[in-house]
Each structure stands twice: as structure tokens, then as C-alpha cells.
Amino acid sequence: MKYQQEITIKRPRKEVIAKFSNPDNIEHWQRGFIFMKPINGELGAEGSQNLLKFKIGKREIEMTETIIKNNLPNEFSATYEAKGVYNYQVNRFSNTLENDTLWITENEFRFSGFMKLFGWFMPGAFKKQSWKYMEDFKAFVEDEKSVKNE
Template sequence: MKFSKQIIIDLPREEVFKKVEDPTNFKHWQKGFISYRHLSGKPGQEGSRAKLKYKMGKREISMIETIIKRAVPGKLHVSYEATGVFNIQKNYFQEEEKTRTLWIADYEFKFSGFMKLMGFFMPGAFKKQSLTYMKDFKNFAENGNRVNEYGKTN
């Protein structure tokens, strides 16, 4: 399954890039985020790997993040591997004006096992969640608003 989402953020491109790639910010804009643990490579650089944990409903999900391409401040391509799901997210940050950034995210999901059914019957859920993360990031980056583990904005 492939799709794209985009959003305008009212901040300079360099600032957006710094905030979006910083794992210490994940808890502020990714609902359900629990933890980030560096596994290998130079942190934040191409080839580095980390383990991320999320709480989704009553389940805890772990995934491995690998940075595929990092070109500051314009591109950040990352893969995520979890049980039954492989996702490549290609992020592009385009300067709209000196103080505005267009964030374009191209997603490609591949499913296996039970998750094949989820991907087939509920593609809208993946698209909705992706856009929600982008909107929550925008709200955090522009206004300092943060989400908590229950999906509420603080």
C-alpha cells in the first residue's frame, strides 16, 4: 500500500527538520509513544538503528527504525519493521517561505501474516494515523502543544 500526505508548518525548514528527527521530541507528538533505544550505528545518521515502543490500545508494539537517507534539511527517509508490517517513510521538507515549510511524507507499507488482512480491510486506518502524527507534530512544533499517552493534547 502506497500513499502520500502533506502539511504546511509555520516554521523555517531547518527548525522543522531538527524537531522532527529528534527522538526526545517523539513523546510530544506521537500518541502512544513509550520509548526509544539506540541499537547501532552513529545516532541520527544513515544506517543507524533504534528500537521504538508504542502503546496502541491494550497492546504494546515494538519496531526497529533504520535511517535510510538523511540530507539536512531536505530529506529524511526511514524504515520501520514490526511484526507483520514493514514501512518505508520518505519525508521531504520544502521551504515554502523563509518561515514556512511543506512537509511531504510518502509511505509504503508491506504486510505479512494477520497484518495482511488489516492492510487490506483497513487501509484508511494507516492513512488516518499517518496524518494524525503530522498534525500533532505541527501543533507541537508551532505551539508547544503535547500529546499524552491517552491521545489528548496537553
């Protein structure tokens, strides 16, 4: 399953990238985030890996993030692998004429095992979750609104 989404953030790209690239900010815009732990390589470097843990509903999910390309402020791409789910994500950031930032994300999901059924019957759930992260990041950057205690 592949899809693309975009959102305009009413802040200069430099400010958006500073918040996007700071791992301490993840808890403020990714609901359910518990922790990130580097497991291989230098944090943020291409080829490096991190263990991410989230609470989604009553379940805790661990996934491995592998940085594919870190060419910020232009592009950041990574894979995210959890049990039964593989996600390749490309994030691109560009300036608008109004000195705002256009954030475009491309996602490709592949499923195995039980998650194949979930991906087949509920593809909208993945798109909705991606969009929610984008909206929450926009609110964090523009209004300093955090999802940390929600």
C-alpha cells in the first residue's frame, strides 16, 4: 500500500527542521511514544538504527527505525519495521512563497502474517494515523501544542 500526504506549516523551514530533527520532540507530536533508543550507528546518520516503542491502545509496539537518507533540510527517509509491518517513509520539506514550509510524506507499507489481513481490510487506519501525526506536528511547531499528556 502506497500513499502520499502533504501539509503546510506556517513557519520557516529552518524552524520546522529544527523541531523535526530533534528526537526530544517526538513525545510532543507522536501520540503513544514511550522511548527511542539508539541501537546502531550515530544518531540521525544514514544507516543508523533506533529502537522505538509506542503504546497504541492497550498494546505496546516496538519497531526498528533505519535511517536511509538524512539530507535535511530537504529530505529525510527511513524504514520502520515491527512485527508484521514494514514501512518505508520519505519526508520532504520545501519553502513556500509565503515563507512557510510544505511537508510532503510518502509512505509504502508492506504486511506479513496476521497484519496482512489488517492492511487489507483497514488501509485507511494507516493513512489516518500518518495524517494525525502530521497535524499534531503542525500544531506543535505553530502553537507549541503537545500531545504528551493527552
